[in-house]
Amino acid sequence: MAETRNDSRGDIRSDARAGARTVIERYWSTAQDRDWSAFGALLAPDVVYEIPQTRERVRGREAYVRFNAEYPGDWRVTVERIVAEERRGVSWTSFTAEGGTETGLSFFTLGDDGLIESVVDFWPEPYEPPAGREHLVERY
Template identity: 45%
Template sequence: MDTTEETRRTALDYVESLERRDWPRWEALIAEDVVYELPQSRERIRGRAKFLQFNVEYPGDWHLDVRRVVADRRNAALWLDVRVGDDHVDACVWLEIGTDGAITKVTDYWPEAYDPPAGREHLAERY
């Protein structure tokens, strides 16, 4: 992998293959020894087979929509709108791409929504 556009395309293909549940296409993007991490739950999955099983077995009728992707030669960051039923959550996904173009590491950040603490209403507006 030697261009930013290839990394960007890999990132978009990753999300699209997940959204379509196109597991053969998804597997072709993922390194055999991939590492998948979820910092909020402190979970780590090692290997493409286990990572695939994680996605296949993930509960609910979930859907992914890319809001933004930023890439360089070997890394991509995705801001996703993740939907399960009527619930929406923003997620940030970081991808690391190996020299052969396969995704070697995925880090998913699933921020929890919360009300802001009192005392800063004079500084911030709610949206």
């Protein structure tokens, strides 16, 4: 397995031949930069995003990009570590918003084309989702 510490910014253009580590690095750098076009280019059209703590699921590239773009408040993410192999990877992040910092684990699966097919986020504490994103998610 390949491993990297701290976010590497590199070229943010989508490269279908890039390994999972590179794609995950680009995912976080484009999110941090609020470059939603480049962020969306990393996602499969039918990407599925899940947050088990809130029992939320977002389906599809457009909805997932909006979900992130509309996240409330000013937030920052720091990538602590990425561990990846060919089409799978996990990232450990520190997410800072509204004066607090949370640790998150994100599990990624990529398709044969190198695009992200699924992301599952785990946060240390259960919580209720912020209001205002009901139009983008389904609860399960």
